[in-house]
Amino acid sequence: MQSFPYKSRFEYSSLYGIINAAYKNYFFIELSARRDWTSTLANPYRNNSVGFTYPSLNISYILSDAVKLPSSINYAKLRASYSNVGSGGTVPYRTSYGYGPLPVYDAYGNGNYYAAPSVLVKPDLKPLRTTSYEVGAEMQMFKRRFGFDIAAYMGNTKDQILQSIIDRSSGYSGEIINAGTVRNVGLEVAMNGTPVKAKKAGGFKWDINVTYSTNKNKIIDIPDSSVVLRTGAVGSGQIVAKVGGSMGDMYGRGFVRSPDGQVVFDPATGNAKITEEVVFIGNTMPIGKLSIQNAFTFKNFRLSTLFDGQWGAVGHSLMHYKMVEQGKLQVTVPGRYNGIIGNGVLEVLDASGQVTGYRKNDVVATDIDEYYRSMMGVDNAEGSSFSTDFIKFREARIDYTIPAAYLKKYRIDKITLGIYGRNLFIWSPWPMFDPEFGTLSGTDINQGFEIAQFPSTRTMGANLIITF
Amino acid sequence: MIKNILLGTLLLAFMLQSCTKRYDEINTNPNLVPEVSPEQLFAPALASILDINMSRNRTFNNELMQVTVNIGDGDGKVFRYDIRTTWGTQPWNNLYLELTNLKNIYSIADTSSRYKNDSYKGVSLILQSWVYSILTDTYGDIPYSESNLGRLEDGANRRPKFDKQKDIYMAIYDSLEIANSILAQSTDAITSNSDPVFKGDVAKWRKFGNSLYLRLLLRLSGKSEVSATVISKFQNIVNNPVQYPIISDNNESAILRWSGSAVAAEPMSSPFNNVRVQDFRSPGLGEFFIGNLRNWNSPLIQTNAPHGTNSINRWGIAQGSNAWSGVPSGYAPGQDVTKSSYFLAAIRIHQTRLPLPEPICKRNRLPAKC
Numbered sequence: 001m002q003s004f005p006y007k008s009r010f011e012y013s014s015l016y017g018i019i020n021a022a023y024k025n026y027f028f029i030e031l032s033a034r035r036d037w038t039s040t041l042a043n044p045y046r047n048n049s050v051g052f053t054y055p056s057l058n059i060s061y062i063l064s065d066a067v068k069l070p071s072s073i074n075y076a077k078l079r080a081s082y083s084n085v086g087s088g089g090t091v092p093y094r095t096s097y098g099y100g101p102l103p104v105y106d107a108y109g110n111g112n113y114y115a116a117p118s119v120l121v122k123p124d125l126k127p128l129r130t131t132s133y134e135v136g137a138e139m140q141m142f143k144r145r146f147g148f149d150i151a152a153y154m155g156n157t158k159d160q161i162l163q164s165i166i167d168r169s170s171g172y173s174g175e176i177i178n179a180g181t182v183r184n185v186g187l188e189v190a191m192n193g194t195p196v197k198a199k200k201a202g203g204f205k206w207d208i209n210v211t212y213s214t215n216k217n218k219i220i221d222i223p224d225s226s227v228v229l230r231t232g233a234v235g236s237g238q239i240v241a242k243v244g245g246s247m248g249d250m251y252g253r254g255f256v257r258s259p260d261g262q263v264v265f266d267p268a269t270g271n272a273k274i275t276e277e278v279v280f281i282g283n284t285m286p287i288g289k290l291s292i293q294n295a296f297t298f299k300n301f302r303l304s305t306l307f308d309g310q311w312g313a314v315g316h317s318l319m320h321y322k323m324v325e326q327g328k329l330q331v332t333v334p335g336r337y338n339g340i341i342g343n344g345v346l347e348v349l350d351a352s353g354q355v356t357g358y359r360k361n362d363v364v365a366t367d368i369d370e371y372y373r374s375m376m377g378v379d380n381a382e383g384s385s386f387s388t389d390f391i392k393f394r395e396a397r398i399d400y401t402i403p404a405a406y407l408k409k410y411r412i413d414k415i416t417l418g419i420y421g422r423n424l425f426i427w428s429p430w431p432m433f434d435p436e437f438g439t440l441s442g443t444d445i446n447q448g449f450e451i452a453q454f455p456s457t458r459t460m461g462a463n464l465i466i467t468f
Numbered sequence: 469m470i471k472n473i474l475l476g477t478l479l480l481a482f483m484l485q486s487c488t489k490r491y492d493e494i495n496t497n498p499n500l501v502p503e504v505s506p507e508q509l510f511a512p513a514l515a516s517i518l519d520i521n522m523s524r525n526r527t528f529n530n531e532l533m534q535v536t537v538n539i540g541d542g543d544g545k546v547f548r549y550d551i552r553t554t555w556g557t558q559p560w561n562n563l564y565l566e567l568t569n570l571k572n573i574y575s576i577a578d579t580s581s582r583y584k585n586d587s588y589k590g591v592s593l594i595l596q597s598w599v600y601s602i603l604t605d606t607y608g609d610i611p612y613s614e615s616n617l618g619r620l621e622d623g624a625n626r627r628p629k630f631d632k633q634k635d636i637y638m639a640i641y642d643s644l645e646i647a648n649s650i651l652a653q654s655t656d657a658i659t660s661n662s663d664p665v666f667k668g669d670v671a672k673w674r675k676f677g678n679s680l681y682l683r684l685l686l687r688l689s690g691k692s693e694v695s696a697t698v699i700s701k702f703q704n705i706v707n708n709p710v711q712y713p714i715i716s717d718n719n720e721s722a723i724l725r726w727s728g729s730a731v732a733a734e735p736m737s738s739p740f741n742n743v744r745v746q747d748f749r750s751p752g753l754g755e756f757f758i759g760n761l762r763n764w765n766s767p768l769i770q771t772n773a774p775h776g777t778n779s780i781n782r783w784g785i786a787q788g789s790n791a792w793s794g795v796p797s798g799y800a801p802g803q804d805v806t807k808s809s810y811f812l813a814a815i816r817i818h819q820t821r822l823p824l825p826e827p828i829c830k831r832n833r834l835p836a837k838c
Contacts, residue, residue, distance in 0.1 A: 006499055007498045007499055009494060010494065010495070011494050039491040039494040039495045041491075041495075042491035042492040042494070042495045043492055043495060043496075044492045044496060092495050092497070093495060093496075093497035093499075093500075095495060096497065096502065097619065098497050098499075098500025098502050099501050099502075099503075099504045099508075101499075101500075101501070104733055104734070105511060105512055105735040105736075108511060108661075108727075108735035108736055112508060113508050113509070113511055113512045114501060114504045114508045114509060114512070115509065115512055115516075116509070116565075116568045117500070120618050120619060122620075123620055166618065166626045167626070167627065167628075168560065168561050168565055169560070169564050169610070169611040169616070169628050170564075170615070170616065170617070170618035170627070171564060171565065171567060171568035171571070171615065171617065171619070172568065175618065175626065367543070369543055370543050378552075378554065379552070379553060379554070
């Protein structure tokens with residue numbers, strides 16, 4: 001049997017030009033233009049459109065040098081930029097149809113055997129284009145004890161190159177697409193400060209660094225009414241792009257609900273009813289992220305801590321559904337021996353079977369296995385989807401530096417002793433190990449679907465640094 | 469000065485432009501081939517379709533048909549007709565992809581200047597009819613007229629419309645009619661090495677197509693709107709063996725013989741090689757199935773020659789603790805049942821059969837000629 005090593009190759013050429021101009025050392029302009037040609041967009045039938053050009057413009061104005069500001073302000077700068085970035089991606093061979101070899105059949109008969117591809121290529125693949133506008137300000141004040149850098153941006157990404165999932169009655173399971181227009185609007189803030197600083201050297205000092213970022217992702221235009229970007233493992237969980245939605249919107253089968261949002265139960269079994277169609281479950285992209293780093297220095301000791309967190313996103317946990325079905329989680333304990341009445345409503349039907357209203361659920365579900373399956377199991381993507389909000393105590397360390405005076409006679413410059421810990425604590429509504437997960441799928445990070453992750457590890461250690 | 473810079477830039481741009489000429493070559497996938505011959509798609513497509521059907525048969529159909537009983541009191545047991553929605557996707561997701569291979573065989577044999585071949589066209593139509601019939605029998609209305617047209621050259625249809633089952637059956641009859649007339653005239657050869665079923669015998673493929681036609685006609689013979697035309701077509705076929713040759717003896721059966729190798733990674737090895745021995749033996753046989761074989765004293769379960777080989781009967785069924793007996797399919801949860809007879813794992817490497825009627829005519833008391 002022959003083996004078939006997978007070969008992959010791409011090439012690009014670019015031409016880049018830049019012009020810098022300054023006026024009186026406080027007003028700067030930078031103009032650039034770039035033209036790229038990438039092989040990933042070429043195909044045997046069309047070779048002329050592999051090139052694309054993109055310009056950028058940056059303006060910055062150092063306010064503190066241009067005008068006289070109050071003495072408390074040490075440095076102030078304003079900036080604005082426009083940029084256009086294009087890319088043909090780094091994945092080759094997405095423009096021409098080909099048959100894949102089936103080496104297993106080589107020994108059969110004479111000759112090589114092939115099968116049609118399952119992913120449709122895009123012969124007229126276009127480069128991705130991102131046009132973004134950004135304004136920002138940077139300031140240092142109070143003898144540089146407080147500073148911030150703030151930036152607001154808006155970017156439109158057009159023709160993102162993605163693989164979407166299509167129904168197999170088309171003959172294929174996926175296709176390469178140029179996905180419409182997506183708008184990202186966001187704000188990034190970084191602040192640093194020294195709230196406490198003793199006058200004399202070696203005294204107490206407290207430094208703090210805060211970063212905050214928020215981003216909103218909105219689909220302005222898409223080539224189809226909805227495009228399935230990824231499918232999850234169970235419950236028809238999928239990431240679906242729709243106009244007005246976001247690239248991270250998760251859909252899946254979920255609870256049938258009454259108009260006031262209560263879960264509807266099945267009067268025969270007492271189990272939750274699950275929708276036939278997929279419903280919106282949540283967005284898998286966090287709205288915001290925040291991190292706070294503190295450092296305290298006193299004499300030869302230094303203590304630093306890092307906390308960070310994110311909020312506003314959901315994820316589906318495969319591990320949770322699986323462990324629920326196997327009865328391995330505490331949430332499945334209630335009702336094991338005497339059954340359980342699910343918290344929700346029953347439909348009130350008229351003679352013709354139409355729903356006329358709802359009443360409180362009073363049916364005892366005795367098949368507890370099936371009950372929890374309906375609530376959080378394989379068919380119900382909503383049941384095992386949870387908020388991925390978290391606050392993490394990411395890092396802490398204490399260092400002690402031995403005073404140089406003691407070291408001189410040993411010809412040592414510096415000795416630092418430290419102990420540290422990483423991933424110390426997680427506070428999160430996420431029921432499984434870690435709300436930060438990412439499953440690699442080809443070259444993409446599969447956001448939103450946790451598929452049996454390993455627990456992340458807490459690291460503790462000590463180190464000794466000797467400098468001669 | 470500025471003039472020179474501009475000139476230099478233009479020259480550079482021109483040079484870069486010219487080196488992009490070979491980009492189409494760089495972006496041609498060396499791992500794939502752009503063009504194949506029909507025979508290169510044929511054997512793997514056939515083997516995959518059987519793989520899909522046999523796997524489905526083992527896990528699902530056998531349970532439904534009371535052949536096997538996967539003993540247990542848990543939920544979602546098919547033999548209790550507790551069928552989860554997840555069972556629905558397997559034939560759809562796999563067979564439609566194989567239809568792409570079958571349709572590509574047709575289009576290559578139809579339009580390629582190098583590989584024009586009428587016999588592959590006819591055989592492709594027969595196999596497409598067979599696969600579509602499995603799909604529509606499973607799901608009812610399905611995409612047919614617009615299915616498998618996702619490729620840009622085919623119209624880029626990613627959302628084929630659903631056709632009525634009745635229309636699909638009529639269209640299948642048309643394809644089988646066309647297949648019969650194509651194969652009647654075709655002088656093109658089917659490479660014997662690439663054909664695991666008939667070793668390139670086009671006449672046998674034609675017979676298979678017509679026998680399949682009979683079977684599919686039989687399916688609608690009880691539908692009042694079409695029964696008259698369907699029955700007359702049936703008679704037309706069986707009364708005109710020259711125009712519609714059909715399978716007439718066992719040597720003409722459509723059988724794909726697996727290589728017999730127990731290694732899953734070998735070509736044409738049974739898909740059941742992917743099932744562990746203990747898993748393959750795990751479901752007990754249903755009492756309905758094994759009990760009838762026992763009561764009728766069927767030669768299929770006799771272990772001695774000429775019916776059996778090496779003390780194993782034709783169907784590779786082991787006796788088990790209670791001799792030839794099985795588990796009542798659909799037994800109530802909690803009821804105490806004992807597994808007795810089961811399928812030996814040796815059957816994994818045996819042959820499989822394309823679904824063909826044996827003595828259709830006898831069973832349905834049709835005209836004497838057949």
